[in-house]
Amino acid sequence: MSHLTKKEIVESVPQKGFFGHPKGLFTLFFTEFWERFSYYGMRAILVFYMYYEVSNGGLGLDKTLALSIMSIYGSLVYMSGIIGGWLADRIFGTSKAVFYGGIFIMLGHIALALPGNITMFFISMVLIVLGTGLLKPNVSSVVGDIYPENDNRRDAGFSIFYMGINLGAFISPLIVGELMYTSFHLGFGVAAVGMFIGLVVFILTKKRNLGLAGTQIPNPLAPEEKKKVFSIFAIAIIVIAIAVIIAIPRGWLTFDSFIAIVGILGFLIPAAYFFVMYRSPKTSDVERSRVLAFIPLFLAAVMFWAIQEQGSTILALYADTRTNLNFMGFRISPAWFQSFNPLFIITLAPLFAWLWMKLGDRQPSIPQKFSLGLLFAGLSFIVILLPGYFGGTDALVSPLWLVLSILIVVLGELCLSPVGLSATTKLAPAAFSAQTMSLWFLSNAAAQALNAQLVKFYTPETEMLYFGIIGGAAILLGIILFAISPIIQRYMKGIR
Template sequence: MEANIHQEQSSEFRKKHPPGLYLLFATEAWERFSYYGMRAILVLYLTATAINGGLGADKTTAISLYGTFTSAVYLTPIIGGYLTDRFLPRRTAITIGGVLMALGNFSIFLHQSMGALYLGLALLIIGNGFFKPNISTIVGELYHINDPKRDGAFTIFYMGVNLGAFVAPLVVGLMDYRYGFLTAAIGMVVGQVLFNTLGNKYLGDIGKESAKKVQEHTQTVSKAPLTKQEVRRTIAIVILAIIVIAFWTAFEQAGSSLTLFTEENIDRHLGDFIIPTEWFQSLNSLFIMLLAPVMSMLWFKLSQTKNGDFKTPTKMGMGLITVGLGFLVLIPATVMVGDDSQVRVNMLFMVFTYFLHTLAELMISPVGLSMVSRLSPLKLTSVLMGVWLASSAVANKLASVLATYTQSLGYFDIFGLIGIVTIVLGVIVLFVSKPIAKLME
């Protein structure tokens, strides 16, 4: 059924992006508003004293809990992907996930306690497992496999991710922590209302059936073994998922060590106004909204040249090098701070770091989502999307472990280690990009 929709609309899709992309853009924007609004204040909420509206946890405990949560958020999509590949329609799964995430934020708002926090985080983790792999997969289903606009479409979709992520810290940074969680819950509800009222109009029948039923409609035998080509492509996806663990381990310092470094050591004065620490987490999203159209156009223009676009592994190697450079930018700042917790350094250090991290993210994340949706065997699409997201699960926990060491070893050692390791790994990936690209065919 979905294949027929693609055939009927193929000529239109060659000319412009389908309107369904922008509905998914809006749905993801509100979901990311919810997630990043909560993420921006989670460590600060945990470490703030009760009189300041927090739970009074020590920094090491707060970073560890933050890492466990963000890790689990990216692990449950494997289960959600499995269920939708076999039983649940993707659009139903997105709705279930959205409702659970709204309830999760609302429970944290209702009661200021560790018990309410654990309940809320559990609901957010489960809900995300249903939501995350399926909305990305539906984006891929809007396009033909060889449509040159696919990478650009995922980059545009990624702007939706970052529109929500940009606005959320700015909003919740101006209110008490509890009401920040309430705002995140409201954002999730708005997104679901849009998705469920406009889905039939702009998505047609896409996502209304499980992958297993789609295969039956197209007379594909779901129990047939994978072809050699499908096996090679699956191996390539798994290899790249392992490689990007290093990237996400570096990138996900944003919610923990970079937030604490900003709070403790960045001069946040802008005249008489003190910039809230949460606002710095909006820099990444701001840069993505500015740079995503440029990168989308760049990938498309390169695809029209004689040599073609960069291969996916090449882009990922470049991304690893760039994220490493972002941490090396902070090394002079950590030297200036030294052991004196009273020293504050210019905020441009952090601004430039987030700029480089954004460039790196655009070389890896939307490109990776496009690759998985394009190369995955139909019966494994959601599972492999879950595997791709699971690389972030491992990375988030590694990121929190590294971040806790900033409290004992210091920021200089940890930021320097992350920078050097990611740059070296990026260079290695560039050298092996051709054999990986051959697996992808």
């Protein structure tokens, strides 16, 4: 295919048809809705599946180990986006990456739905990690492709897209959280059905609604490069397989050592990508300045996600073991608390989208929005330590404390996450468009790699200290980021 200009791609997409936005937003909205339905439904019960006793349908793992595995799994899901972004940028484009990713995710959920053992569990994790790496960054990148470069609807469009993500994330824990009392595998089966529906929506509507968006390969491999690259991939897979076969029997590769390795990679890989993009001859001087501006935003996102992502680990454990689950005569599933985050986003995202549109050029800059996100994230952890302060850490607490903490972190998420998606499409060097979106998701990977270590320090005895130190660190970083936001803004070279 000949190289397409941004203008040609945008003109191929019907620009009206979905709440005043390009028609392609419909396809991407519902594809991501069903993908997130499947992912968050599975995630809502996964940690319980790991540490519940075998007699209760679980795997019977140690609680701390289950929390670390959950964090590492989340880290690998987002880390694999680098591979998905590279494949989209250089081999088959973002549209095909979305489709192939959906297939892997569905197969992973099917593997979880089949009664099995710890081996089947890890096979499913590998499939879901690979599939999400292909789908997640690339579907967001296509959203950026359907808008003209200076379209004022872009931030609002990403907020609507983000609302679709959270609509799926809201519904699925309610369904799967109830099904886990019957069978964990039944809940995982519902997640597989959700991804299947998402694939059907994408296939049936992409040609009419997306036009040429997602079909462009921004930086295709030259014919002479392909053989070399595929050889490197094959050799790497063989070397890794041999290393694993040798390391496991000798005790070199354990859960703890694997968690440590992923933790290092969580920060090493994004650092390498920043270096490669900055030094690349395909990156212009203006783009290099924008890459530098992206670094403090990335670090702020790592701090934010380190708190937000503990909703599926520490706060899930808190819901299961520290919260009174009999509330006003109703039995509450601990998985249901994971629906509050998307519920609040669904409720508040239109308000934030309207606010940014209403303020126009008077709205806070991107770095200032990020600093607000960190402030709210820190406050959410300060709030959740209060029940322990007032009533002790050995008594069950009202579920309203957990709901309030989730509400506060959502306010931060709406200041940072959809804005971060939009900013990434604006700041990305042209030759690294999909890979820069993958880099944005690596902030989540780094955060969860960090969490795999942090969760080891959480006990009922250290509860208040745990929440206080992490929450205080986020507030302090938010203040620093706000102070240096004018400097970051200058490096963004006209992007606001």
